[in-house]
Ligand SMILES: CCCCCCCCCCCCCCCCCCCCC/C=C/C(=O)SCCNC(=O)CCNC(=O)[C@H](O)C(C)(C)COP(=O)(O)OP(=O)(O)OC[C@H]1O[C@@H](n2cnc3c(N)ncnc32)[C@H](O)[C@@H]1OP(=O)(O)O
């Protein structure tokens with residue numbers, strides 16, 4: 001039944017203006033227009049086909065990614081796309097590639113930490129992709145503990161150059177995306193040594209490969225670190241290993257073009273190190289920037305999984321047939337709703353927290369430029385904490401969506417296994433999620449310790465303003481200061497609660513704005529209430545044990561949740577349509593717009609390479625001898 005909309009009856013039930021909700025989701029009419037146009041452009045171009053990823057070998061997969069990146073770049077140049085349109089094109093191409101690190105970390109690192117002179121030298125080349133960069137921080141032995149990195153950068157006052165060296169196996173750079181096979185340059189992080197003294201970890205721009213024939217420069221050993229989790233998935237990326245060797249050959253390094261990122265500190269020609277008066281934490285600035293983009297991306301990945309699971313739940317029927325009539329749509333089961341609708345609410349909540357964090361980041365950047373560093377600790381805590389919260393919830397949410405789709409969710413053609421495999425490293429990269437929560441906990445404890453302190457006249461503001469209203473924090477401040485490590489598991493829970501408070505309060509603030517479109521605000525209110533009450537329900541033990549609510553409140557919250565799920569039910573399909581995803585982007589038979597799932601699943605199965613022949617390769621060697629009881633004599 002090609003061309004029939006199997007979900008039309010669901011769409012007819014909706015009680016709000018879907019087109020207006022699409023604008024809310026996109027952020028503005030302009031953002032919607034760009035997103036809509038570029039998504040259709042990508043979907044209609046066979047050059048961006050992606051349905052064969054899970055069956056390609058690593059080499060074929062990687063070559064295909066190189067082709068797509070070159071094709072994407074040609075499209076961007078030929079169509080003279082703006083930066084906003086180019087970023088959307090990358091988003092809808094939907095394939096991790098070296099270009100992400102070039103545009104997402106290498107360029108921002110130079111913009112954020114390089115001197116004006118360095119920016120003038122490197123940015124024009126990088127913008128035209130005449131050099132391709134990566135971000136080489138993590139080593140085999142250390143990722144989280146950045147101050148523990150072992151690579152050294154020793155200033156040689158004779159030649160005015162830095163000699164970069166990997167002194168041990170564990171100091172090999174390990175993981176940087178784009179490094180393995182593509183990057184010509186890296187921002188490499190190394191301990192700066194000047195005149196025999198160490199001055200902590202700094203970033204250096206290092207050329208890795210020849211711009212003529214792509215061979216590694218002298219003293220540089222570089223390659224890919226190998227296959228990662230899942231088929232296709234993140235294996236389109238060449239995460240790499242890199243060693244610098246200068247030990248007996250200073251010229252090898254002199255050959256390379258190396259420059260320290262000097263915004264935070266300076267090394268004079270006479271070989272003197274000068275720390276400038278900006279906080280040294282600004283060396284970590286690129287991570288703050290990327291964490292903020294990761295939060296904005298979480299809602300995209302979660303909404304995609306939720307869209308697939310919601311549409312399929314409306315198509316799928318099991319049990320409950322009355323008098324030979326149709327069986328029950330699984331979306332009508334209360335258990336299905338109680339698993340699915342909080343995820344739908346989370347997708348919207350994360351969308352709005354992403355928007356707010358973008359604003360916070362722009363605000364702190366503006367202040368830094370005016371030498372106002374006062375909000376940096378809060379910005380660090382918010383980006384770290386929200387990155388941790390949203391990526392954990394999204395990875396778990398994608399897996400829950402797979403289960404919500406039953407057996408068919410386990411097929412690659414559902415799109416969910418690959419989405420999970422691509423997404424789940426977000427819980428680790430840009431800071432392990434627990435390590436990041438410990439940073440939030442540290443920030444909270446510091447704030448608590450300053451509450452009521454005679455030495456500090458500062459009142460907590462922004463996301464920690466509520467602390468002045470929490471009386472018992474005043475009593476517990478001394479104990480926590482002494483026992484941080486001992487209490488760290490509990491403090492991580494407190495950090496999550498703090499971040500959830502930010503998400504809920506920013507969702508509520510969003511609803512205080514004018515939101516046009518019939519019924520749109522009402523739908524968002526329902527989702528906001530689901531998000532908050534679901535948390536209360538899930539953590540009711542904590543709320544009850546701390547006396548924040550009574551058992552009666554807990555029961556009422558649960559009743560209210562059930563009623564809210566019923567209100568979402570008729571609008572569920574329209575709420576996921578509002579994401580405005582093309583079938584190409586969703587990459588899922590279960591989530592296709594028209595809901596025509598079964599014929600598509602059946603057809604896709606026959607396209608599997610195993611079905612190219614009726615009798616499989618290997619029959620004569622392994623199956624027939626087994627059947628004929630000849631296995632003992634067969635040569636396996
Ligand atoms: C196809 C063609 C397309 C063309 C397109 C055109 C344009 C399109 C654009 C497309 C863009 C693409 C977008 C893609 C997006 C990017 C993709 C993302 C891919 C991700 C790849 C992954 C990369 C990485 O993983 S990089 C490595 C990241 N590593 C980490 O995160 C390490 C984690 N560790 C740390 O951050 C720290 O070291 C930490 C915080 C754990 C250290 O703790 P510590 O021991 O306490 O450290 P210390 O140094 O002593 O700290 C002292 C002090 O400083 C505070 N602190 C720490 N960090 C920060 C910070 N970041 N900011 C501010 N303050 C900080 C810390 O709290 C201490 O404070 P006090 O307690 O007050 O002293």
Ligand SMILES: Cc1cc2nc3c(=O)[nH]c(=O)nc-3n(C[C@H](O)[C@H](O)[C@H](O)COP(=O)(O)OP(=O)(O)OC[C@H]3O[C@@H](n4cnc5c(N)ncnc54)[C@H](O)[C@@H]3O)c2cc1C
Nearest residue numbers: 135136137138142143144175176177425428429430431434
């Ligand atoms: C797909 C992918 C892409 C990546 N891309 C890049 C890149 O482009 N550039 C780059 O430089 N790096 C990159 N990385 C590396 C990434 O940033 C690190 O893996 C990450 O920061 C985690 O560090 P780690 O591996 O050292 O983990 P570890 O710190 O070794 O973590 C192991 C375990 O120890 C726990 N742990 C660690 N420290 C503490 C502590 N203080 N207290 C309590 N528990 C602790 C963690 O919670 C975790 O459970 C990438 C990683 C992945 C997976």
